[in-house]
Amino acid sequence: MIRTESLTKVFQGDKKNGRVQAVDQLTLDIQQGEVFGFLGPNGAGKTTTVRMLSTLIGPTSGRAWVNNFEIGRQDQSIRASVGILTEQPGMYDRLSAEKNLTIYAQLYGVRDVSGQVEKYLRMLGLWDRRKDPAGSFSKGMKQKLAIARAILHEPATLFLDEPTAGLDPEAAKLVRDFIEELKTEGHTIFLCTHNLDEADRLCDRVGVFKQRLVKVDTPSRMRTAVFGREIEFRLRRVEPSMAELMKHFDFVKNVEVRDGRLIVGVDEPETRNPQLVKALVEAGAEVQFVSEVRHSLEDVYLALITSGHR
Amino acid sequence: MRIRTIIDKEWAEVFKNKMVLITVLLFPLLFIVLPIVSMATMQSMSSIQSGKTPEVILQQCQAIGLTEVECLQTYLVSPFMLFFLLMPLAIPVAIAAYSIVGEKTTRSLEPLLATPISTGELILGKSLAAALPAIAATWLSFAIFLIAARIVAASDRVYAFITQPMWFIAVLLLAPLLTITSVNVTIWISSRVNDPRAAEQIGMMVMLPLLLVVFGQMAGVIAISLTSILIASAVMLIVDIAMIGLGIKLFQRETILTRWK
Numbered sequence: 380m381i382r383t384e385s386l387t388k389v390f391q392g393d394k395k396n397g398r399v400q401a402v403d404q405l406t407l408d409i410q411q412g413e414v415f416g417f418l419g420p421n422g423a424g425k426t427t428t429v430r431m432l433s434t435l436i437g438p439t440s441g442r443a444w445v446n447n448f449e450i451g452r453q454d455q456s457i458r459a460s461v462g463i464l465t466e467q468p469g470m471y472d473r474l475s476a477e478k479n480l481t482i483y484a485q486l487y488g489v490r491d492v493s494g495q496v497e498k499y500l501r502m503l504g505l506w507d508r509r510k511d512p513a514g515s516f517s518k519g520m521k522q523k524l525a526i527a528r529a530i531l532h533e534p535a536t537l538f539l540d541e542p543t544a545g546l547d548p549e550a551a552k553l554v555r556d557f558i559e560e561l562k563t564e565g566h567t568i569f570l571c572t573h574n575l576d577e578a579d580r581l582c583d584r585v586g587v588f589k590q591r592l593v594k595v596d597t598p599s600r601m602r603t604a605v606f607g608r609e610i611e612f613r614l615r616r617v618e619p620s621m622a623e624l625m626k627h628f629d630f631v632k633n634v635e636v637r638d639g640r641l642i643v644g645v646d647e648p649e650t651r652n653p654q655l656v657k658a659l660v661e662a663g664a665e666v667q668f669v670s671e672v673r674h675s676l677e678d679v680y681l682a683l684i685t686s687g688h689r
Numbered sequence: 690m691r692i693r694t695i696i697d698k699e700w701a702e703v704f705k706n707k708m709v710l711i712t713v714l715l716f717p718l719l720f721i722v723l724p725i726v727s728m729a730t731m732q733s734m735s736s737i738q739s740g741k742t743p744e745v746i747l748q749q750c751q752a753i754g755l756t757e758v759e760c761l762q763t764y765l766v767s768p769f770m771l772f773f774l775l776m777p778l779a780i781p782v783a784i785a786a787y788s789i790v791g792e793k794t795t796r797s798l799e800p801l802l803a804t805p806i807s808t809g810e811l812i813l814g815k816s817l818a819a820a821l822p823a824i825a826a827t828w829l830s831f832a833i834f835l836i837a838a839r840i841v842a843a844s845d846r847v848y849a850f851i852t853q854p855m856w857f858i859a860v861l862l863l864a865p866l867l868t869i870t871s872v873n874v875t876i877w878i879s880s881r882v883n884d885p886r887a888a889e890q891i892g893m894m895v896m897l898p899l900l901l902v903v904f905g906q907m908a909g910v911i912a913i914s915l916t917s918i919l920i921a922s923a924v925m926l927i928v929d930i931a932m933i934g935l936g937i938k939l940f941q942r943e944t945i946l947t948r949w950k
Binding site for chain 1: 702801
C-alpha cells in the first residue's frame with residue numbers, strides 16, 4: 380500500500396545547477412496488491428519519486444506512507460518492507476550470483492538465507508550459473524539477478540524501475556510473467572516504465588506524470604476520458620451521405636471517415652450500435668465489420684503529455 | 690550482523706582486486722624485509738668498513754656507550770620504525786578507495802542504501818573492512834620484524850632500542866588512530882572523485898606529513914620520543930573525532946545519491 384499527500388521534492392542546486400522542482404504536490408493512493416504504472420518522460424521525476432518512497436531521499440514537503448509506515452519517521456521499517464529494482468542492476472561483478480543474493484538476504488534479515496537464494500535463482504533460471512561472477516552475466520541475466528535481489532525478502536511492496544529495459548523479447552516476457560505472478564501473490568507493485576504496451580498489459584492503474592500527476596486511472600478509463608468511445612464501421616464503400624446520416628442521431632458525438640472507415644463517437648455503443656447498423660443498412664450500406672476503436676496507451680500518453688489533456 | 694555482512698562483502702570483493710591485494714601485501718613485506726636486510730648488511734659491512742661512520746653520529750653513540758656497529762644499526766632502524774606507521778595510512782586508502790568509489794562506478798550503492806541497513810552500520814562496516822586488515826597487517830609485520838630483528842641485531846642494546854615502549858605505543862595506539870584518519874580521508878575523497886585509482890592516488894597524500902617526519906628524523910631535525918608519540922596520539926584522536934563527524938555528514942543517503950559526482 381502506498382499513499383502520498385502533496386509529496387514535493389525540490390533540489391536546491393549549487394553553483395552549477397539551479398533549483399530544480401523534481402516532484403510537485405504528488406497525491407496518490409495505491410492499494411495493496413495493485414500494479415501501478417508510473418509513466419512519464421525522462422526527467423519527469425519518476426526516479427526521484429521512487430527514491431522518496433523507498434526512503435533513499437527525503438521529501439521537501441508533503442507526507443507519504445508505504446505499507447502503513449510513514450516516510451521520515453519509520454524509514455528503516457519501510458526499507459525492510461519494500462524491494463527496489465533500480466535503473467542499473469548494480470551487482471557486485473566480482474562476486475558470484477549466489478554471493479550477491481546472499482549478501483542482500485542477510486542485509487534484509489531473511490531467516491532461511493540459502494533457501495530463499497536458491498528459490499529465486501531457480502525461479503529466474505539462474506541456478507546453473509549461481510557460482511559464476513555476476514560480471515560475466517549478460518545484461519538480461521544481470522537484470523533477472525537484480526529482480527531476484529529485489530524480491531528475495533518477499534516485500535509487501537516492490538518498486539520496479541524499467542524492469543524490461545534492454546532485455547531481449549524472451550527475457551522481457553519472463554520478467555513480465557514474473558511480475559504477473561507477483562501480482563497474484565498480493566504484492567503491491569509500483570512500475571516505472573517507458574514501455575507503454577507493457578504498462579497496458581500489466582497495470583491495474585497508470586499515472587501519467589511530469590513533475591505533477593497529469594492523470595491517474597485504469598488504462599481503459601483513461602482511453603475513454605481522453606478519446607471517448609469510438610466505433611469503427613467497415614463498409615464495402617463509404618459514401619459521404621452515410622457520415623451525414625450518422626450525424627442525425629443526437630447521441631453521436633463525432634463522425635469522421637478515416638482510411639476508408641467510418642468512425643463514429645458514441646458513449647454507449649452496446650445500446651446504440653444496433654440503431655446505427657440498422658440505419659446504415661437501410662441507407663444501402665454493406666456493413667462488413669463493426670468494432671470498437673482501441674487507442675493504444677501510447678496515444679493516450681502522448682495526448683496527455685504533449686497537449687496537457689486532462 | 691549487518692556490519693559483519695558488509696565486512697564480509699567488502700573483503701570478498703576488494704581482495705579479488707589484484708591492485709588492492711598487491712598494495713595490502715606489498716607494504717608489510719617491504720617494511721619487514723627492508724630494515725632486516727639493511728641491519729644484516731650493515732652488520733657484515735661495518736666490520737669491513739669500520740671508521741666510515743659520520744663523526745657526529747658516532748659521537749652521539751659513544752656518549753651512550755654504543756659500539757660503531759650498534760650505532761649504525763640503531764641509526765638505520767629508527768626511520769624504519771616509523772615506516773610501521775605508514776602502513777596503517779597506506780593500506781586503508783587502497784581498500785576504502787575501491788570499496789566506496791567502486792560502489793559508485795558499478796551503481797551498486799543505491800540498492801545497498803535501499804536495504805534496512807542504517808547509515809552508521811554502513812559506515813562502520815566499510816570503515817572496519819578497510820581498517821582491520823591495515824591494523825592486522827601492521828601488528829603482524831611488526832611482530833615478525835621483532836622476531837627477525839632479534840636474530841640480526843648486533844647486541845641486546847640494539848634490540849632494547851627496537852623494543853623500547855615508545856615503539857609499542859606507536860604501533861599499538863598511534864597506528865590504529867592513523868588508520869581511522871586514513872579511512873575518513875578516503876571517504877571524503879571518494880565523495881569527490883569517480884575513479885578508484887584517482888581516489889587512491891590522492892588518498893596516498895595522507896602519508897606526506899608522516900614522510901616529512903621520517904625525513905626530519907633522518908636529517909636529525911626531529912627527535913622521536915615517547916612524549917612526541919603520546920602527543921601525536923592525542924592530536925590524532927581529536928582529528929579522528931572531527932573527521933568521523935565529517936564522514937557521517939558526507940555519508941548521508943541523499944547526499945550520496947544526488948550530490949556525489
